[in-house]
Amino acid sequence: MPRTFTGSPVRDLLALTARPEVISFAGGLPAPELFDVEGLRTAFDQALSRRSLQYAPTEGDADLRALVADRLTRRGLPTDVPDLLVTTGSQQALTLVVTALLEPGAVVAVEQPTYLAALQCFQLAGARIVPVAGDEHGMDPAALADVIERERPELLYLVPTFANPTGRTLSAGRRAEIAALADRHGLWVVEDDPYSELRYRGEPAPALATMSDRVLYAGSFSKVGAPGLRLGWLRAPASIMRRLVIVKQAADLHTSTIDQAAAAAYLRANDLDAHVRTLCAAYRERRDALVAALPSTVPDGARWSDPDGGMFVWVTLPGDVDTGSLITSALERDVAFVPGAPFYAAEPDRSTLRLSFTTNTTAEIAEGMRRLAPVFTT
Amino acid sequence: MPRTFTGSPVRDLLALTARPEVISFAGGLPAPELFDVEGLRTAFDQALSRRSLQYAPTEGDADLRALVADRLTRRGLPTDVPDLLVTTGSQQALTLVVTALLEPGAVVAVEQPTYLAALQCFQLAGARIVPVAGDEHGMDPAALADVIERERPELLYLVPTFANPTGRTLSAGRRAEIAALADRHGLWVVEDDPYSELRYRGEPAPALATMSDRVLYAGSFSKVGAPGLRLGWLRAPASIMRRLVIVKQAADLHTSTIDQAAAAAYLRANDLDAHVRTLCAAYRERRDALVAALPSTVPDGARWSDPDGGMFVWVTLPGDVDTGSLITSALERDVAFVPGAPFYAAEPDRSTLRLSFTTNTTAEIAEGMRRLAPVFTT
Incomplete structure (x- = not known):
């Protein structure tokens, strides 16, 4: 059976988020300022x-x-x-x-x-x-x-x-x-x-x-x-x-x-458990900041997860929008997310997207979500 | 085509050479005392x-x-x-x-x-x-x-x-x-x-x-x-x-x-070229020490490579000896080598073996070769 080397659209996309002015919700990156x-x-x-x-x-x-x-x-x-x-x-x-x-x-x-x-x-x-x-x-x-x-x-x-x-x-x-x-x-x-x-x-x-x-x-x-x-x-x-x-x-x-x-x-x-508690305290606030900003960022009828832990919020937009087509507009506004389609083994729901909340501070999250709102609602 | 998980006999063997009293010519290990x-x-x-x-x-x-x-x-x-x-x-x-x-x-x-x-x-x-x-x-x-x-x-x-x-x-x-x-x-x-x-x-x-x-x-x-x-x-x-x-x-x-x-x-x-010159000077002496000891270590009729560089001397013993059968006797004498057979994709010449000369000092090489001589000649 011939194998597939389709590569990752996300990989190509992440290359574009390396500009320092971009607030990226794309990569699943831990907060660097919390590294010990x-x-x-x-x-x-x-x-x-x-x-x-x-x-x-x-x-x-x-x-x-x-x-x-x-x-x-x-x-x-x-x-x-x-x-x-x-x-x-x-x-x-x-x-x-x-x-x-x-x-x-x-x-x-x-x-x-x-x-x-x-x-x-x-x-x-x-x-x-x-x-x-x-x-x-x-x-x-x-x-x-x-x-x-x-x-x-x-x-x-x-x-x-x-x-x-x-x-x-x-x-x-x-x-x-x-x-x-x-x-x-x-x-x-x-x-x-x-x-x-x-x-x-x-x-x-x-x-x-x-x-x-x-x-x-x-x-x-x-x-x-x-x-x-x-x-x-x-x-x-x-x-x-x-x-x-x-x-x-x-x-x-x-x-x-x-x-x-x-x-x-x-x-x-070191006490890794204590370090993990520090991470959890910071990431909890970041999750809360992102989830709190969602109602004013996404159109009425959107749904999202409110996870008990981890790094990601999963969003489903209303209507038959393809989030892959919105990424260019997002990058023009110096903000990034990952479209949902590549995460599906079959029949993707193209109205989905992933937001990572661990990389940015709560202030950056608020600013990033402000930049995202016109991407989703216009 | 079903794949093979035969593993490496050398891997299993190297586990036995970890005893500190063993002088090992087996692994292709650089000299640790020359690490910068x-x-x-x-x-x-x-x-x-x-x-x-x-x-x-x-x-x-x-x-x-x-x-x-x-x-x-x-x-x-x-x-x-x-x-x-x-x-x-x-x-x-x-x-x-x-x-x-x-x-x-x-x-x-x-x-x-x-x-x-x-x-x-x-x-x-x-x-x-x-x-x-x-x-x-x-x-x-x-x-x-x-x-x-x-x-x-x-x-x-x-x-x-x-x-x-x-x-x-x-x-x-x-x-x-x-x-x-x-x-x-x-x-x-x-x-x-x-x-x-x-x-x-x-x-x-x-x-x-x-x-x-x-x-x-x-x-x-x-x-x-x-x-x-x-x-x-x-x-x-x-x-x-x-x-x-x-x-x-x-x-x-x-x-x-x-x-x-x-x-x-x-x-x-750092000047890596200068470091490499130091390595070469030491390894040259070690190759010479090992090659010089071979005539008194192996039986008449044995052949060996005298390499211009690298880490290994390749030895072929005379007669139809299987070097794999000699490894236990070598380990009993606190010395190790690698039998040649696993390096062959097909039809191994079982009278071959590999000696690595980079890991040990010239004094250790001389002592190791003294230990090996009765393994090959009795």
Whole structure:
């Protein structure tokens, strides 16, 4: 099956948002002013040594794996060091899983809409992507059962908590139903979980990975630490870990030794939970500022998500507007968003768009939304 | 075509060489005591900023690409910034090329023997690997012409200078012939070039990439800087660069922002050529020490390479010994090497083995070779 190299329209678009005068709601970028620059500087200084400059084991730094395992266990997902593979960002985890588990032509089931770089990854692997219907509580287990019956997928990809792009969270009851379906039908599930620590209200639901051995859990340092380090981890069942390690070795031998050692030094010396609380306090205000500005930004009849956490608000405009056609007008007004269509595996709803609220301050958000209003309403 | 996850026997074996009392000639590791730890510490400190902790363009850090382009140009391979994609080590470049250019079932032509993690990478892509005969001057162009005629490969993989595992260098004349074959038959060529700066005698031949637009050139910071940063680059024709960038984005979004910024800071502030001269002076002595010890280490009738550069001496023992069966005995004597068989795409010569001479001091090399002698001669 020939693969597709369609690229990402969003990628091309983001290139245009690099002008400093643009207020961008487009990229899913953490707030740079909240990075713990001095903490990370000290960590890199401590970590730098002959050992951290040398080749290292493919599985990852033993200290970092122990610290991550401990952190996941404390957050309710019991994890031992051998369960973990350090990855070059959680994006790499997706590619490793796909290479390890899928033959070309395999079927992958996804939420509709879903993370677009995951869609790209499945396309490059020559997979056939089948969307599964859902609502504001996430994927519908009955719709998944239907797709399993009809399409026999080998893999299900989910962002169950504060999904990209919708901000939706899969309810605890549906998690249990989906885990049971995975067990019953021998379906592999990727639980992509970069956002769950960024919770601004409500109580967490248990990770899918606590409910089934068919779940591969991908975590990341990008949203709670810093994305520039490209550090993620994959928690995977023992039955496929060796295969994943072989694929990782062919992919890049191992993740940066120095970045892993610095992350381990940082986690030992700092209270990441306290840092996450700081992030949550700031991001909560930013979400509120963006949601509060929406009624005066979008036309009557528009709908939007009011997410309990994460980075994104998902907007549906009224009528049969194509948000892709509005982006030029937005950039002329020095403001940017992401049109919704590329997040759909099939039959896009072109009246949708994604707004990221974490990158800009509340004042910038207010100004950006003022600039957006005439784009949507004229 | 079902893919193979055979893994690397060498990988499993290297796990056994981690005991500190083992003198290992196995891994292709640079000498850690020659890393410029303080230079890199300063570079990381300079590079650390809000910008270097954030997401970054997939193509790579603009400063680093400019510095690498300038360095390649000065070394005789004219290169502009848009020709370069920064990769997470040059290992990643192989995976990107394979994903971008090959369909499952495609034919890849390789030297015999060749770099084993390249073989793994082609196997995972579902490629069929066809070896091409050569001699001490590298791949035989007539044998390649034959393979092109018979097997219609889409890709040729070569380490033309100080090859892994043999230490051999492809002569200038053969380079021109192979480049002409690639042009004539529309064959893509990967020129994997991590070792060429580590030259201890003789004059360099021009890079294959200077001779044909069908050549993708992979370079690395691992052997001249430090492998722990996982920094490499791919110089590729414009016609396929966009496709490579899309594949890279799906693979890990981009390479570590901080490692790239630190490498750029290092290259601006230091004379890498002077550092490479220091490495070459030390490695030359180590090669000489290992080659000088060989006559008293291996049985009469053994043959070995005496490489002009790089990291490896390739040994062929007399008789029909299988060097794989000797590794346990070596480890019992606290010394390690790599058996040759895994480096062969087909019909291995099991009497071969690879000795790396860069990791250990001359005194350690002498002691290690004393330990090896009874392994080979009893």
